[in-house]
Amino acid sequence: MTLLSKFFVAASSIAISCSAVAAQAEVLFWSTQAKPVEEAQAMREQVLSGAGEVDYQPNDGGPWITRLNAELSAGTGTIGVLGALHGDFSAMNTDDLVDLDDLGLGAASDTFNNLAKLGTGNAKYIPWMQASYIMAANKKALEHLPEGADINTLTYDQLIAWSTNVMEATGEAKFGFPAGPKGLKHRFFQGYLYPSYTDGVVRTFASDKAVVAWEKMRELWAVTNPGSTNFSFLQEQLLNEDVWIAFDHTSRLAAAFNERPDDFVAFPAPAGPEGRGFMPVIAGVGIPRTAPDMEASKALIAHMLKPETQIATLRATNFFPVVDVELPGDLPPSVQAAGNAVAIMSASPDANPGLLPAGLGDKGGDFNRVFVDTFERIILAGQPIEAVLEDQKKTLKRIMDETGAPCWAPDAPSEGACPVE
Amino acid sequence: MTAATTDVAEPSQDTRKAGRFVYVAGVVLLCAWVLVPLYFLLINTLSSPEAVNAYPKSFIPEFDLGSLTFFAGFDGILTALKNSILVAAMTMVMSILIGAPAGYALSRFEFRGKELFRLLILLTRAFPLPLLALPLAVMFIRTGIDDTVFGLALVHTTLAIPFAVLITFSLFSGIPIELEEAAWTLGCNRVTAFQKVILPLVLPGITASAIFAFVISWNEVFAAAVLTIENRTLTAFLLQNLDTSPLHLKFAGGFILVVPALIFIFAVRKYLFAMWGIANR
The missing domain is CATH 3.40.190.10 (Periplasmic binding protein-like II)
Structure with a gap:
């Protein structure tokens, strides 16, 4: 009894002291991609290390969309940048995504850039990586x-x-x-x-x-x-x-x-x-209309499209760059093997x-x-x-x-x- | 005559032997049921990726700490562990504080709508969380308890309360009211009678429902993943990412998720066993 009551007292006192946790001024990167623990770790340590304060949170599709919808219907949110597949974005209401044309960014492929408009006249997300x-x-x-x-x-x-x-x-x-x-x-x-x-x-x-x-x-x-x-x-x-x-x-x-x-x-x-x-598989980055700090979110998207970030992303996730980059020679074996196979596939005379x-x-x-x-x-x-x-x-x-x-x-x-x- | 007595004695000895065999086999089976998967989890956690993928599996761990070292360096895992413990502890305290009085009331007092009340308590488990999570998250964001340990503990408490109420209800019902009445005649009021006579008797059951609450909170993923961001619990933080991770990291991650819960249950087992009258032996 004494141990148990001590435990209860301790637990409740910790609880009270912790219920007021200060929110941090980070950009929350809410992603359905790079979910496996090793990829998430590489995203945090290598890809996002030079992007200022970023909290990278990969999620299952269910919690990802539920949280996003909750923030959209509450009209206020913490998610700064969304990272997801084309299919995830196209399932969203296009009004909920901020237009990103003013960033002047895009993929080398116009096909991808057109897909990213989601049927509207404006870029609703920016192609981020492909596989x-x-x-x-x-x-x-x-x-x-x-x-x-x-x-x-x-x-x-x-x-x-x-x-x-x-x-x-x-x-x-x-x-x-x-x-x-x-x-x-x-x-x-x-x-x-x-x-x-x-x-x-x-x-x-x-x-x-x-x-x-x-x-x-x-x-x-x-x-x-x-x-x-x-x-x-x-x-x-x-x-x-x-x-x-x-x-x-x-x-x-x-x-x-x-x-x-x-x-x-x-x-x-x-x-x-x-x-x-x-x-192809295309993942993109977008911004929900409830993002708390629009400028920081846009800066993060710009960071994701930099050639060196794209190469770091390739190493971390095995997803290839969408912009023109010079690939270094020391890529992991999986990237070299997959890159080769995809290149042969697209260049083959019967490619469809x-x-x-x-x-x-x-x-x-x-x-x-x-x-x-x-x-x-x-x-x-x-x-x-x-x-x-x-x-x-x-x-x-x-x-x-x-x-x-x-x-x-x-x-x-x-x-x-x-x-x- | 002697021949007759041995004739009678032998089958009964056989039956006893057979019964004993079934008993021991049952115990062994139940232990293996729990221990073998845990043991496999342990060896695979302590194996190199090659050994994890190899077949047949070795029964002796090779003490390769690679997978565990990876998680030791995984950003935010300690914070997530702390959050998990906090949420689970708060869930325990709140579900007992709310559930035990409800259980007491159900067993000691007659009131209108009692049956309905019992049914309604169970109904909180009738709705899947993915359905509730969206409106809950919207409400939490609006009220400002979004992304707090306390907010998540509230949700987990709701999930744990049916167990707390029903377990304590049957406990209080098992204690004759005469005991309480005797205490009243000997100078106790309702509160002290409860404290000095009833509480020591129901403590094991309370521990059991506390463990239930702890485990429910520890294992819950969906609400935790939607309602917290900075203050994620270990389960929300790891579990979603494990299913797509390589096999050796799945095992190590699973091990990390299981061990704290095991330690907790081990620590409170004394109170749990008291239920069957073998406490403190």
């Missing part, structure tokens, strides 16, 4: 490559043949696919499989070519590690060798290259009949680059859901391809009609909402 999805393989798998196949010009058929060879040689399915709960599988369908097979995403969603694409996906799944429905970061499975050949986001493969640079190779995504489809879904607003999640549901029904549940596509097509059409989003590459441009043909 992509690539393939990675354990060098042990290379001897099983089918005859005549080159990893840098791989096709989907060769990938399936290769994974089959590996499976026959080892007795285990060693292709890995991020189909886990936090995995980015929808991007594979939107940016890789569909463009490679149908030269579109929305228009061609239920086309005959799409049926072929899903048939190939079924063949690939047959030689895919069945544990893939639990994989979200393929670097883990590459390192513990559950998987020898993998597709994932560049930063989700980074640990494998950094921990055992001599054991893995990175290479472009495979090509289909309509070319080598691939898609896609864009991120745009104009979907807060329906971005529903749009992804269409692809995830289609995958689960066709591949995991084994339902007939045509029927599932016809069914999901209705959902997709409704989303496009509700948002009125025009087509984006590789779909042919549209007047008004992108039609599902």
Whole structure:
């Protein structure tokens, strides 16, 4: 009893003395990116060290948007700068983001700068960094490559043949696919499989070519590690060798290259009949209208776009610069490997680059859901391809009609909402 | 006759043996249930990244402090630990201060709407926090208790109160009112009777609900992540970032999250065990 009561007294006295904590005059950088502890640490120590007083706080999507919405509806806030993916920004109300045109900043790519306007006439965020999805393989798998196949010009058929060879040689399915709960599988369908097979995403969603694409996906799944429905970061499975050949986001493969640079190779995504489809990932920095110190927030954004900050960000997060910079020679192995693979992918003669879904607003999640549901029904549940596509097509059409989003590459441009043909 | 008695005695001895075996096996299973995961957490925390990814796993830690050293140098982790302890302690104090009198009232007095009251208390757990967090955060920002340890402790107290009320309610109900009445006849008033007779009897239960409150507060992430920024708790600070971190750091981070809670429970175990009458032995 005495110990317990002492404890209570001590606790309550500390509590009283601490309930009045002074707020500090720092810029709060509220981010959904660079979340893993090592990346967060590198952001704080290297990227933001020269930017004055910055409090870098990476968050899950849920708390990130909830806190932001709370500050917006309270009309006063502590968040100075937002760091998030294009999709996070496009789900926001554009009035809640401060116009950033007067900063005179932007990415080297006009495509990115236009995306950052979120359908308005002004820059609503500034592109901050970019990444992509690539393939990675354990060098042990290379001897099983089918005859005549080159990893840098791989096709989907060769990938399936290769994974089959590996499976026959080892007795285990060693292709890995991020189909886990936090995995980015929808991007594979939107940016890789569909463009490679149908030269579109929305228009061609239920086309005959799409049926072929899903048939190939079924063949690939047959030689895919069945544990893939639990994989979200393929670097883990590459390192513990559950998987020898993998597709994932560049930063989700980074640990494998950094921990055992001599054991893995990175290479472009495979090509289909309509070319080598691939898609960028863009993260941006923006300012909510409730930022407490607008000048400090803008200064921080300017800092993030400096060439040396962009290189520091690349080292910290494995996301590449969006401005023109001279890359130094001593970058970490993951950056070199991924950089090479992306360069080969974009320069390949059959390259078929896609864009991120745009104009979907807060329906971005529903749009992804269409692809995830289609995958689960066709591949995991084994339902007939045509029927599932016809069914999901209705959902997709409704989303496009509700948002009125025009087509984006590789779909042919549209007047008004992108039609599902 | 002798043959008959042994015939009877043998099966009963067998049953006793079997019963004892089941008992021991049950105890071992329950201990393993708790200890094996903790042990794996420990070895993986003390292993190098290569060993963590290797298979099969070793059962002996190699005492590589790399992962722990990383967290030792992680900005803000100590502040977050301090905040976590503060919030958990305040949650404990407040949930007991509010919950125990409510439990006492429920068990000792008859009043209108008593059943409804009991139901309403449980209802505070019926709404998921992600749903409540937005309006709460807006209100906290407007009232100025946003981003304070006290504000977060208020939310955690709300989550802990149902347990505090229901545990103390059943405790007080288990103590005959005659004990209190006897104390009144011997010169105690209501307050002193409670203090001298009832409180020592319910202390173990109070400790149990205090531990509940502590653990609820310690484990809560969503409200902590939305309602605090400068004064983040350890869970909000680390947990969100761990799921995307490499495996060896996940283990080390998990270890760091678990250990303070274990130490606390170990420290108060004396009061908890008193519930089954084996206190201070």
